[in-house]
Amino acid sequence: xxxxxxxxxxxxxxxxxxxxxxxxxxxxxxxxxxxxxxxxxxxxxxxxxxxxxxxxxxxxxxxxxxxxxxxxxxxxxxxxxxxxxxxxxxxxxxxxxxxxxxxxxxxxxxxxxxxxxxxxxxxxxxxxxxxxxxxxxxxxxxxxxxxxxxxxxxxxxxxxxxxxxxxxxxxxxxxxxxxxxxxxxxxxxxxxxxxxxxxxxxxxxxxxxxxxxxxxxxxxxxxxxxxxxxxxxxxxxxxxxxxxxxxxxxxxxxxxxxxxxxxxxxxxxxxxxxxxxxxxxxxxxxxxxxxxxxxxxxxxxxxxxxxxxxxxxxxxxxxxxxxxxxxxxxxxxxxxxxxxxxxxxxxxxxxxxxxxxxxxxxxxxxxxxxxxxxxxxxxxxxxxxxxxxxxxxxxxxxxxxxxxxxxxxxxxxxxxxxxxxxxxxxxxxxxxxxxxxxxxxxxxxxxxxxxxxxxxxxxxxxxxxxxxxxxxxxxxxxxxxxxxxxxxxxxxxxxxxxxxxxxxxxxxxxxxxxxxxxxxxxxxxxxxxxxxxxxxxxxxxxxxxxxxxxxxxxxxxxxxxxxxxxxxxxxxxxxxxxxxxxxxxxxxxxxxxxxxxxxxxxxxxxxxxxxxxxxxxxxxxxxxxxxxxxxxxxxxxxxxxxxxxxxxxxxxxxxxxxxxxxxxxxxxxxxxxxxxxxxxxxxxxxxxxxxxxxxxxxxxxxxxxxxxxxxxxxxxxxxxxxxxxxxxxxxxxxxxxxxxxxxxxxxxxxxxxxxxxxxxxxxxxxxxxxxxxxxxxxxxxxx
DNA sequence: CGGGCTCGACTTTTT
DNA sequence: GTCGAGCCCG
Numbered sequence: 001x002x003x004x005x006x007x008x009x010x011x012x013x014x015x016x017x018x019x020x021x022x023x024x025x026x027x028x029x030x031x032x033x034x035x036x037x038x039x040x041x042x043x044x045x046x047x048x049x050x051x052x053x054x055x056x057x058x059x060x061x062x063x064x065x066x067x068x069x070x071x072x073x074x075x076x077x078x079x080x081x082x083x084x085x086x087x088x089x090x091x092x093x094x095x096x097x098x099x100x101x102x103x104x105x106x107x108x109x110x111x112x113x114x115x116x117x118x119x120x121x122x123x124x125x126x127x128x129x130x131x132x133x134x135x136x137x138x139x140x141x142x143x144x145x146x147x148x149x150x151x152x153x154x155x156x157x158x159x160x161x162x163x164x165x166x167x168x169x170x171x172x173x174x175x176x177x178x179x180x181x182x183x184x185x186x187x188x189x190x191x192x193x194x195x196x197x198x199x200x201x202x203x204x205x206x207x208x209x210x211x212x213x214x215x216x217x218x219x220x221x222x223x224x225x226x227x228x229x230x231x232x233x234x235x236x237x238x239x240x241x242x243x244x245x246x247x248x249x250x251x252x253x254x255x256x257x258x259x260x261x262x263x264x265x266x267x268x269x270x271x272x273x274x275x276x277x278x279x280x281x282x283x284x285x286x287x288x289x290x291x292x293x294x295x296x297x298x299x300x301x302x303x304x305x306x307x308x309x310x311x312x313x314x315x316x317x318x319x320x321x322x323x324x325x326x327x328x329x330x331x332x333x334x335x336x337x338x339x340x341x342x343x344x345x346x347x348x349x350x351x352x353x354x355x356x357x358x359x360x361x362x363x364x365x366x367x368x369x370x371x372x373x374x375x376x377x378x379x380x381x382x383x384x385x386x387x388x389x390x391x392x393x394x395x396x397x398x399x400x401x402x403x404x405x406x407x408x409x410x411x412x413x414x415x416x417x418x419x420x421x422x423x424x425x426x427x428x429x430x431x432x433x434x435x436x437x438x439x440x441x442x443x444x445x446x447x448x449x450x451x452x453x454x455x456x457x458x459x460x461x462x463x464x465x466x467x468x469x470x471x472x473x474x475x476x477x478x479x480x481x482x483x484x485x486x487x488x489x490x491x492x493x494x495x496x497x498x499x500x501x502x503x504x505x506x507x508x509x510x511x512x513x514x515x516x517x518x519x520x521x522x523x524x525x526x527x528x529x530x531x532x533x534x535x536x537x538x539x540x541x542x543x544x545x546x547x548x549x550x551x552x553x554x555x556x557x558x559x560x561x562x563x564x565x566x567x568x569x570x571x572x573x574x575x576x577x578x579x580x581x582x583x584x585x586x587x588x589x590x591x592x593x594x595x596x597x598x599x600x601x602x603x604x605x606x607x608x609x610x611x612x613x614x615x616x617x618x619x620x621x622x623x624x625x626x627x628x629x630x631x632x633x634x635x636x637x638x639x640x641x642x643x644x645x646x647x648x649x650x651x652x653x654x655x656x657x658x659x660x661x662x663x664x665x666x667x668x669x670x671x672x673x674x675x676x677x678x679x680x681x682x683x684x685x686x687x688x689x690x691x692x693x694x695x696x697x698x699x700x701x702x703x704x705x706x707x708x709x710x711x712x713x714x715x716x717x718x719x720x721x722x723x724x725x726x727x728x729x730x731x732x733x734x735x736x737x738x739x740x741x742x743x744x745x746x747x748x749x750x751x752x753x754x755x756x757x758x759x760x761x762x763x764x765x766x767x768x769x770x771x772x773x774x775x776x777x778x779x780x781x782x783x
Numbered sequence: 784c785g786g787g788c789t790c791g792a793c794t795t796t797t798t
Numbered sequence: 799g800t801c802g803a804g805c806c807c808g
Contacts, residue, residue: 060797090798115796137792195798230797263796363794368799385796422784549798570795594794608795631793632799789805 031290150264228253292321332628336369
């Protein structure tokens with residue numbers, strides 16, 4: 001074991017690491033070596049005689065957990081670290097629930113519903129209550145249910161809470177409480193927990209089953225929590241229960257980086273920690289090892305505009321560094337072009353690699369212009385935050401079979417596959433089964449297994465029996481062989497694999513490959529020896545639980561692939577990059593329109609900007625566009641108020657204005673050189689995500705769908721050089737071309753800049769048409 | 784039952 | 799603009 005680990009720490013860090021017993025709060029500024037402190041502290045605990053079995057470390061992402069594990073192993077050696085309990089809140093609790101859930105009425109092989117499953121159940125319930133799902137939007141309702149659970153509020157409490165009811169009444173949605181109640185009952189009946197239940201149910205398990213509480217209180221004598229500022233009330237209460245006996249709770253967090261309040265996190269948890277426990281040792285890590293002086297100063301000045309923070313002053317020994325580049329472009333497309341051009345330039349000039357760059361935006365929808373520009377420059381990139389592999393339709397369909405095999409009560413999965421592939425069990429039959437299930441208060445599956453007694457037509461009955469028999473045969477096979485063999489059998493018996501194989505379209509090919517990858521991942525799972533030797537961990541049920549808790553970010557951890565990364569600021573937390581582009585700094589976008597209604601919301605947006613700034617090690621570009629397309633409309637935006645908060649002395653505006661013109665269609669020559677010389681066929685890098693231990697989706701989120709064939713109604717083939725012109729340059733009398741309707745003459749114009757409507761006469765395209773210029777593009781042929 | 788079309792939604796989202 | 803759900807029709 002490395003015995004010098006304490007020497008590698010600064011004084012404050014050493015103070016935190018050496019604190020062994022009693023509550024500890026580490027206020028860790030951005031880039032202050034937080035993970036290092038956490039991992040070293042765990043190693044230090046073990047060196048001082050604490051048994052690995054007694055240590056619990058909770059993180060928010062699988063990635064953070066993995067990283068911690070690896071770093072501890074590096075200090076201690078693998079065999080000693082093996083018995084540590086390190087994982088996300090959700091995965092650790094799910095793992096415990098797998099052996100304890102029956103004590104609160106759930107099967108131990110419970111299904112985990114991801115957000116899509118959960119919303120689908122919400123929708124089912126809304127429809128069953130004969131409510132209008134246009135008004136009771138499943139998304140919105142689910143978010144309220146989620147918020148309730150994160151505050152440990154039961155359906156009954158929800159329905160009796162005066163304030164909540166007032167809110168729902170005001171929104172004219174008084175039935176949300178009822179929906180919550182039925183939703184919870186339905187999940188319970190289905191033997192399923194959603195993500196929030198993993199906390200909610202776990203809390204009630206501890207609260208209501210004293211021997212379980214006692215067992216884990218004594219097991220987890222030392223508890224460590226990462227990103228404490230992002231914990232919600234449910235997590236807070238759980239920690240309180242678990243830590244009550246020993247009070248050896250160490251929390252690490254940074255109030256300035258709390259950006260998940262919209263998911264129920266409450267910054268109060270960290271602000272109050274000192275009051276919650278007696279004799280809290282507080283250590284502040286204020287030395288930043290990541291950023292240049294200017295970048296750090298910008299971050300400090302920006303965050304000063306927030307009230308009510310834990311007092312701290314981050315400083316660094318690093319170089320002064322360069323100024324922050326502030327760049328204004330005319331449009332979102334120009335912004336994309338500028339960033340791609342600059343990346344190419346920086347690669348040449350400063351010998352950066354693709355992986356040194358990250359583009360950070362506020363909303364996922366902003367990725368498009370960057371994708372296009374990067375693609376044009378042949379710069380390989382990867383977008384984080386797209387669909388997770390396991391959320392793809394073909395994967396969810398296949399996995400649904402496995403879910404039903406494990407838990408026939410899983411109605412969501414059952415409905416997915418009962419007629420996939422088509423076997424003659426249509427909507428009519430489904431409705432009937434649902435009706436019977438609800439009337440008789442039995443599960444969907446029970447109706448299917450005794451379908452004969454419910455008077456289905458003979459053809460339908462045959463189809464149902466065939467399906468039931470098939471599932472049952474999978475189940476009995478599972479008793480004899482492993483998860484992989486069963487999965488292969490599912491692929492064969494259902495013809496799914498063959499069917500996908502025969503689909504020779506690009507999309508079909510991708511789907512086939514994805515299913516193959518799924519099978520590979522199951523194979524790998526069953527064949528890799530377990531770390532901790534728990535038999536349960538190799539079962540199909542455990543595989544299913546594990547994959548539901550994986551996200552897109554977990555698969556994108558191939559540090560070796562040399563690609564530019566694109567992600568939301570939220571997704572970037574905890575990461576660092578030599579060069580950061582923080583883009584879209586515009587009012588209504590960042591701070592986002594939806595988050596400027598209260599001081600709290602605005603401050604969270606500012607913290608988000610703080611997170612963006614502090615991701616940068618040496619160079620930071622901040623960009624914004626005068627106008628951009630949003631929801632298909634061209635909108636003009638003011639520069640973000642956050643820009644004004646950047647101290648002028650750190651700002652280099654020399655790219656602004658003139659820079660835009662430089663970046664125009666006549667790209668600087670280095671742009672072209674960069675792309676041709678370095679990009680090459682490396683584009684394939686962006687098409688593959690490779691991660692040891694997880695599947696490789698062949699069509700990653702960066703792969704764009706093939707262009708759709710022209711609509712049947714179209715009888716015009718657009719000119720080869722068709723390029724739409726700016727709606728604002730259109731005038732009455734102009735000859736224009738439309739992609740579908742062909743050539744025509746503008747006869748009338750109405751509406752303001754963003755909402756311009758042209759009436760165009762198309763002689764060959766059906767006469768006068770009203771064209772929303774923001775949607776259907778026109779090219780000017782003749783003025 | 785499935786293809787094709789229209790209509791409507793659309794902030795962030797560790798799990 | 800882009801995606802997906804849901805409806806209609808063959």
